Amino acid sequence: MDQLLGSRPPGSNTVLLRAAELDTDHNGLPDDWERFYFGSGYGSAGGEQHLHGNDLAPAGNGLTILQCYQQGLDPNDYYKGQAPVLGIVGGDSQFGAPNTQLPQALVVEVRDQAGNLLHSAPVNFAITAGDGQLFPSFGRTDGNGRVSVTFTTSPDIGAASVVTATAGSIPHQASVAFHVGNQQPPTPPSGVTVVQNADGSIDMTWADNSDNETDFAIQLRNAFGEWETIGSVPANTTSVHINPDRTIAQ
Ligand SMILES: [Ca+2]
Numbered sequence: 001m002d003q004l005l006g007s008r009p010p011g012s013n014t015v016l017l018r019a020a021e022l023d024t025d026h027n028g029l030p031d032d033w034e035r036f037y038f039g040s041g042y043g044s045a046g047g048e049q050h051l052h053g054n055d056l057a058p059a060g061n062g063l064t065i066l067q068c069y070q071q072g073l074d075p076n077d078y079y080k081g082q083a084p085v086l087g088i089v090g091g092d093s094q095f096g097a098p099n100t101q102l103p104q105a106l107v108v109e110v111r112d113q114a115g116n117l118l119h120s121a122p123v124n125f126a127i128t129a130g131d132g133q134l135f136p137s138f139g140r141t142d143g144n145g146r147v148s149v150t151f152t153t154s155p156d157i158g159a160a161s162v163v164t165a166t167a168g169s170i171p172h173q174a175s176v177a178f179h180v181g182n183q184q185p186p187t188p189p190s191g192v193t194v195v196q197n198a199d200g201s202i203d204m205t206w207a208d209n210s211d212n213e214t215d216f217a218i219q220l221r222n223a224f225g226e227w228e229t230i231g232s233v234p235a236n237t238t239s240v241h242i243n244p245d246r247t248i249a250q
């Protein structure tokens with residue numbers, strides 16, 4: 001511990017004053033430091049809570065409480081005052097049916113500034129735009145430096161959501177964003193043309209305006225004025241030949 005002293009740093013007229021840091025329970029950790037990071041019940045001889053300097057810090061990064069103090073680190077900050085580097089490993093840009101769990105988990109990889117994968121690193125997940133459900137909202141990385149959560153879409157068709165993963169302590173936070181949500185309805189085709197041929201067959205053409213259709217349903221109006229689906233053609237098709245018997249030519 002520093003002792004109370006008065007001195008003048010070389011070449012200046014500044015007087016340096018240092019007060020001794022009290023350690024009333026003699027565990028090597030100053031009272032103020034203990035109270036700041038662990039709460040008011042710590043850091044006094046008569047207090048009900050006592051820390052042991054050689055116990056592992058709650059940060060979960062392998063340092064002891066005493067090592068955190070000696071290195072000037074927050075014993076609750078896994079990342080030791082450094083900003084982690086987050087990367088998306090999987091699960092981004094998924095769009096599923098309403099009110100269903102997306103098939104791929106949202107997976108984040110965590111590294112330190114030197115590029116090393118971090119194990120047991122804490123990451124928080126939150127829905128920062130739109131609706132849906134996340135599980136869980138907090139996790140620690142596994143032995144491969146990865147942590148994952150599942151996302152269940154909202155019941156509303158076409159709803160988009162953003163899930164943000166955040167790690168590190170302010171001001172050294174890092175985050176990445178996943179864009180997920182419900183299936184958008186396909187944009188309808190346009191410019192439909194219909195030609196009735198002399199043999200009774202029909203040729204139809206159209207412009208394909210969508211990139212998420214599963215197929216195009218072909219409908220004809222029957223003698224009762226009702227639309228009947230006679231079949232379908234695959235996604236990205238832009239024409240069809242309908243036989244006189246109302247079947248689709250293959
Ligand atoms: Ca103490």
Ligand SMILES: [Ca+2]
Pocket residue numbers: 208209210211212213235236237
């Ligand atoms: Ca298409």
